[in-house]
Amino acid sequence: MLRELHPQYHVKGPKRFAESIKFIRDKLGITPFTPGELMSISHRYQQDLINGISKGADSSLAMYDTRLPSVDREKLPVGKKVLVIEIGGTNIRAASVINSEQGLEIEKKEGEELFIKKGLKRKVYSDADDFLNEVFNFLDPVISKVHPDTLSVIWSFPGEPQISEDGISVDIKSTEELTKGFVIPGISMIPIGKKILGLLNNRYQLKENIPLAVMNDTRAAEGGIIGSGFNLAFGKYNSESGGFDKISDFIPYAYRQVDEMSANPGKQLAEKHISGDYLGLLLKVVASELEKSGLLTQKIMHDKSEFFSRLLKVALDKNIAYEYLNPYMVATLMYLARQAIVRSAQLAGTMIGTGIATFKNDYFPNWNENRKRDYKMDYILEGSIVEKVPGYLSLVNQYANEVSEQWRIKINVRSVENAGIFGAAAAALDIYRRNTDLTGMI
Structure with missing residues (x-):
């Protein structure tokens, strides 16, 4: 040959x-x-x-319990939108996912999908703000066009899932010791979802008290990840x-x-x-x-x-x-x-x-x-x-x-193409549904 x-x-x-x-x-x-x-x-x-x-x-x-229940996609609210942000090491993505009558799909605006994938150029940052602002700068072409009902974050680093004070949202308390060679001092100071939501609100004025779901990439994909990093989920466990x-x-x-x-x-x-x-x-x-x-x-x-x-x-x-x-x-x-x-x-x-x-x-x-x-x-x-x-x-x-x-x-x-994006969107919409059931809000 x-x-x-x-x-x-x-x-x-x-x-x-x-x-x-x-x-x-x-x-x-x-x-x-x-x-x-x-x-x-x-x-x-x-x-x-x-x-x-x-x-x-x-x-x-x-062996973290993701604290996210199994999702019945048939029960997800139709017409609602999710901003999904994935921070998977050097690979980052953002998408607007809408639950249409046909099921979950990436939203289109002027004929183009609201989806973007980029690669970070460095792994060492001065602090969490430095890191997350660089992520948002790369993903801005999509984030700036989205008006979501709920937010879903795929955080592909170690962290302990936590139920928020209202018992509805799920966040992750990150660890200072990150994988994939990343160095981000202070990243463990507050739950990562709360940090991301605060920065997004400052830049894009999202809805107040927007429901939040933060999860590892394996929970989002409901399986495993073999890319720049490696991880597996089994049932509810990351x-x-x-x-x-x-x-x-x-x-x-x-x-x-x-x-x-x-x-x-x-x-x-x-x-x-x-x-x-x-x-x-x-x-x-x-x-x-x-x-x-x-x-x-x-x-x-x-x-x-x-x-x-x-x-x-x-x-x-x-x-x-x-x-x-x-x-x-x-x-x-x-x-x-x-x-x-x-x-x-x-x-x-x-x-x-x-x-x-x-x-x-x-x-x-x-x-x-x-x-x-x-x-x-x-x-x-x-x-x-x-x-x-x-x-x-x-x-x-x-x-x-x-x-x-x-x-x-x-x-x-x-x-499955974009399995993690759609899995993360489903988890966030399920939290939105539970929030609506508890508060009576529409």
């Missing part, structure tokens, strides 16, 4: 390719998890999930699964280097195996090690996870070219991408299958181990890795079901 892609492929290529593959596999340790390792990880993750709920026991998982650290026995050299180079060594170990931010860092580590070993004579000018997805598409699209890379290096990086992606999907799938099995009685209230037919359910995943990496979702499906089939549970792991 490489000869077809690159006619200039020369005789030294195969030998150097073989040496590089051996180096990546044996020295750097980038190989798939073994079945025994995955079984051990599953047992440890299940114990961490159980301990996380009890709070008093040792667990690397925060597990903060990126922080799962009971895999330290199975971390090979290259991933230990990624951990040491990160902003938070020793923490978020599962996330460092799975998420896009750290796959990019892994590419940088491997390139450095290959260069030191004399196997790489060209600089790799990419250190982002998007490069992995491009490499995996080479086999599917012969028109993709890398002008500055020689053929053997393309082949080497394709091998690296496949191994890293398989390892990521193995771990994510094993954790999903384990989580669903652990909370099987919540998903299936009448669960009976003697039932002859399989229990079936969907599990939603969102995020750039799921959406852009060829074959990733099917691998996650495979490894999730290898765990869950022991309990006769068949999982359909699938991706």
Whole structure:
């Protein structure tokens, strides 16, 4: 295949390719998890999930109860609008969602959807105002055009959900220790929803006492996120699964280097195996090690996870070219991408299958181990890795079901476009409905 892609492929290529593959596999340790390792990880993750709920026991998982009830979308008020703001690390979004007669949809104005997605340029801020005002500056083209009945915030950082004083709105008390390399001093001073609402009112004069729903991205999507970060939700629990650290026995050299180079060594170990931010860092580590070993004579000018997805598409699209890379290096990086992606999907799938099995009685209230037919359910995943990496979702499906089939549970792991946006809107409209029922307001 490489000869077809690159006619200039020369005789030294195969030998150097073989040496590089051996180096990546044996020295750097980038190989798939073994079945025994995955079984051990599953047992440890299940114990961490159980301990996380009890709070008093040792667990690397925060296991927050989202405090948001299940939503019956058939009961949501028709014609009402929600401003949804998602702060998912460097990726931020805003949308106006309206509940029409046909269901939830993104509002259109002058033929254009009121939806915007942007990327933040930095991760270190002087304080919470500095951070949130930059977010609003990027999202202003949508926020400035929306006149919402309720507000929903997707806050993709750790935090403890809280019921507001009126017993209606749900907010999150953030932690000072953020994930994804962010530094925002003072972000934990007041609940994040209250802070956002105050700044929005100053800038856009929203309705007074507007109902508020703040939740993690996994609760919004009612599943999991595998993008720049990684997290999973199971039922009402946000597990903060990126922080799962009971895999330290199975971390090979290259991933230990990624951990040491990160902003938070020793923490978020599962996330460092799975998420896009750290796959990019892994590419940088491997390139450095290959260069030191004399196997790489060209600089790799990419250190982002998007490069992995491009490499995996080479086999599917012969028109993709890398002008500055020689053929053997393309082949080497394709091998690296496949191994890293398989390892990521193995771990994510094993954790999903384990989580669903652990909370099987919540998903299936009448669960009976003697039932002859399989229990079936969907599990939603969102995020750039799921959406852009060829074959990733099917691998996650495979490894999730290898765990869950022991309990006769068949999982359909699938991706739904804007699942988080619509899930967050539904939660906010449900709070609006409950508010109306309690106060008699329309």
